[in-house]
Each structure stands twice: as structure tokens, then as C-alpha cells.
Amino acid sequence: MDITPRVLRYFVAVAEELHFGRAAARLYIAQPSLSHQIRKLEEELGTPLFVRSSRSVQLTAAGRTLAREAPNALAALDQAVQLTRQAGAGITATIRLGYTPVTGLGTLTALLEALREEHPGFVIDAREHFSAEIPERLRAGDLDIGLALSPQSLEGVKSEVLRRERVTAVLSARHRLADAPRIPVTLLRDETLLLFARRLAPAYYDGIVAACQEAGFTPTVWAFDEPPVNATLARLSSGPEVSLAPASFAEHAARNSPGIVLREVVEPPIMAELSVLWPAHDPSPAIAGVVETARRCAERNRWLRHPEAWLRRSSPRGR
Structure with missing residues (x-):
């Protein structure tokens, strides 16, 4: 199918103006030439794109679809051309x-x-x-x-x-909750939660607090501003706190940390x-x-x- 960017740009102009004369003036071409190009495009696609009358020009259902998709295709082509030229010129x-x-x-x-x-x-x-x-x-x-x-x-x-994923509990293998395959939020009532300070990730912090409040309590939080991951994991491996982190981060952080286990948080699950x-x-x-x-x-x-x-x-x- 031989549909060129130039013809697509002609179509977009007519679709936006809904008037062949105005579109032709905008494109700096003669109106008969523009009409001819649009008819060829319709023949190529096998469907009418416009309903023409002596008083108006309207898009068909197929025309509305192309009017929605054509600008994206043209933008992608323009971007590809620009990036290719940059690469060819050694520009990064x-x-x-x-x-x-x-x-x-x-x-x-x-x-x-x-x-x-x-x-x-x-x-x-x-x-x-x-x-x-x-x-x-x-x-x-x-x-x-x-x-x-x-x-x-x-x-x-x-x-x-x-990315959307569960928040998981990170805790010492010696913690009283470590043997639970899943940890309902209510079991965190008497725990100290080790979290980023609220100012560092307000919506995430508030989501955890809201889940605890939904379970009937306001959590006790030990918040840190400058959290070196290794120091935090060392504290968790030997301390009584529980940290809550997105599952993928928790899995990576704890992978090589002896004494750390991860447990699913449920009832309700907390999402990040x-x-x-x-x-x-x-x-x-x-x-x-x-x-x-x-x-x-x-x-x-x-x-x-x-x-x-x-x-x-x-x-x-x-x-």
C-alpha cells in the first residue's frame, strides 16, 4: 500500500478544516490537486473518508479513525527521521x-x-x-x-x-511474625514500622498509614531521611522493626541479606x-x-x- 506522509498530511489538513478550499490554501496547493490526492487515498484504502455535499464536508467513521491515528504516525515518522539524522551526524x-x-x-x-x-x-x-x-x-x-x-x-x-505491585513486609527471620506465610495489616498494630520519612514520598507514606487506619489503628513509625539500604537491612536483620516496601525492591534488597525474610501483606493488600x-x-x-x-x-x-x-x-x- 503506497500511502506517503505527504498524502497523510493533506488528509489531516482537510480533516481539521472540513473544507477543501481552506485546506488547500493552508497547504499552498491548488484545490483540484488536493481533491485528487484525497480521492486517490480513499481508493487506496478502499473506503470513503469524507461525506461531501455542496454545503459541507464531514468525516466518515473510517475518516474519524484515520484522523485520530494519522497525527501519531506522522509524529513517529518525524521523530525517527530526526533521531536518524542525529545518529548519522554523530550527535547523541x-x-x-x-x-x-x-x-x-x-x-x-x-x-x-x-x-x-x-x-x-x-x-x-x-x-x-x-x-x-x-x-x-x-x-x-x-x-x-x-x-x-x-x-x-x-x-x-x-x-x-x-508498574503496580504489592507492598511486602521486610523483617528479621527471628521476628515473631516471620513464621506467618502472610501478614494481615491488623498484626502490625503493635509493631514499629521502618519507613521513609513522609516528606520523601508523601503519597506512598499516606497509603500505608491509611491501610493501617482502615484496619483500626494508627501505626507507630520510625522514619528515616537518609536511608542507606545496607544499614537499614542490617537494622532489620537484628532488630524488632518491620519495613514495608514495594515487592520488587524488597526482593532485590533482601536477596543477599542473611537473616531477612519477606512476607506478603494482606487484609487489605497495600499497593504501590x-x-x-x-x-x-x-x-x-x-x-x-x-x-x-x-x-x-x-x-x-x-x-x-x-x-x-x-x-x-x-x-x-x-x-
């Missing part, structure tokens, strides 16, 4: 990616591998920040892309959920969402390309379809 794009510590190695690694495959000319400058910082840094222009845990909305910043964020106003083709890669990475790894996948993988090991 540096992407400043801010990520929260609880992205977990698996999520961040999968995205970086996908970016290397799809955008080999990009240089990724990955910087660790807390979730609450990332939207502000994007709006200020300090970052190009963010990965944040339950980020708060901020004008000028767009976000999209990439990891989102990709980017500037809302006029993102560059490079930023748009990273966002598209992140979406494909999430789909390929089924991060949204199967939030329980970690539980199935880790249960045979008793974590």
Missing part, C-alpha cells in the same frame, strides 16, 4: 533520568537495557532522588525523565503508571505504583522517545497486567 542525546531508590534494580535495569536497544545514541545520566523531589526537578529543568513512587501531581509535569514522569510542555523528540520506550518496557514485562508475578516467583524460596 543526553537524558537526565531521576529515579527513586525504591525503583528496585530490576525496573531500572530493564528500562536502561531497553533504552540501549532502541536508542543506542542516547547517553543516560541516571541520578538518584527521592520521589517527592523528582516532579519539582522536572519542572525546574534539572531532569528530563523521572521514575517516582506514587508521585504527587504537579502542574507542568505529566506522569503515567509503569511506580510512574514515569516528563515535562508537560513541548517535550523534545528524545524525551518522547524515552517515554515510548518506557511504555513498551512495561508492556513487555507485564508490570501492569500481573502485579502478583513477584509473589509467584519468590514463594518457592520462602521469602
Whole structure:
């Protein structure tokens, strides 16, 4: 099927103007030539795109579909052309990616591998920040892309959920709850929860507190501002506290930590969402390309379809 970008642009102009004369003037071509190109496009597709009368031009159902899809196809083509020209000229794009510590190695690694495959000319400058910082840094222009845990909305910043998963309990193998295959939230009533300070990830912190309050109590929290992971795990392996973390992060953090076990939190389960964020106003083709890669990475790894996948993988090991 020989449908060129030029013909698609002709169609988009007519679809937006709903007037062949205005569309022709906008495109700087003669109206008969424009009408001829649209008729050829309809013949190629085997369906009418417009209902024409002496007084009006309206889109058919097929025309509305093409009007919705054509701009995306043209934008993707423009981006591919620009990136190809940059690669041919030896130009690389540096992407400043801010990520929260609880992205977990698996999520961040999968995205970086996908970016290397799809955008080999990009240089990724990955910087660790807390979730609450990332939207502000994007709006200020300090970052190009963010990965944040339950980020708060901020004008000028767009976000999209990439990964949804359970929050799991991280505790010492000697803890009184370690023998329970699952831990109902009510059993945390008498425990001290080891969590990031609220200011570092407000929505995530509030979600945990809300789940506890739904279970009939307000939790006792020991909050930390600068959490070195190894020091925190050492404290958990020998102490009485319980930490609550997204399952993928908890699994990675505890994998090589003797004395640490992971347990599913239930009744109610607590969910965590990891989102990709980017500037809302006029993102560059490079930023748009990273966002598209992140979406494909999430789909390929089924991060949204199967939030329980970690539980199935880790249960045979008793974590």
C-alpha cells in the first residue's frame, strides 16, 4: 500500500478544516490537486473518508479513525527521521533520568537495557532522588525523565503508571511474625514500622498509614531521611522493626541479606505504583522517545497486567 506522509498530511489538513478550499490554501496547493490526492487515498484504502455535499464536508467513521491515528504516525515518522539524522551526524542525546531508590534494580535495569536497544545514541545520566523531589526537578529543568513512587501531581509535569505491585513486609527471620506465610495489616498494630520519612514520598507514606487506619489503628513509625539500604537491612536483620516496601525492591534488597525474610501483606493488600514522569510542555523528540520506550518496557514485562508475578516467583524460596 503506497500511502506517503505527504498524502497523510493533506488528509489531516482537510480533516481539521472540513473544507477543501481552506485546506488547500493552508497547504499552498491548488484545490483540484488536493481533491485528487484525497480521492486517490480513499481508493487506496478502499473506503470513503469524507461525506461531501455542496454545503459541507464531514468525516466518515473510517475518516474519524484515520484522523485520530494519522497525527501519531506522522509524529513517529518525524521523530525517527530526526533521531536518524542525529545518529548519522554523530550527535547523541543526553537524558537526565531521576529515579527513586525504591525503583528496585530490576525496573531500572530493564528500562536502561531497553533504552540501549532502541536508542543506542542516547547517553543516560541516571541520578538518584527521592520521589517527592523528582516532579519539582522536572519542572525546574534539572531532569528530563523521572521514575517516582506514587508521585504527587504537579502542574507542568505529566506522569503515567509503569508498574503496580504489592507492598511486602521486610523483617528479621527471628521476628515473631516471620513464621506467618502472610501478614494481615491488623498484626502490625503493635509493631514499629521502618519507613521513609513522609516528606520523601508523601503519597506512598499516606497509603500505608491509611491501610493501617482502615484496619483500626494508627501505626507507630520510625522514619528515616537518609536511608542507606545496607544499614537499614542490617537494622532489620537484628532488630524488632518491620519495613514495608514495594515487592520488587524488597526482593532485590533482601536477596543477599542473611537473616531477612519477606512476607506478603494482606487484609487489605497495600499497593504501590511506580510512574514515569516528563515535562508537560513541548517535550523534545528524545524525551518522547524515552517515554515510548518506557511504555513498551512495561508492556513487555507485564508490570501492569500481573502485579502478583513477584509473589509467584519468590514463594518457592520462602521469602
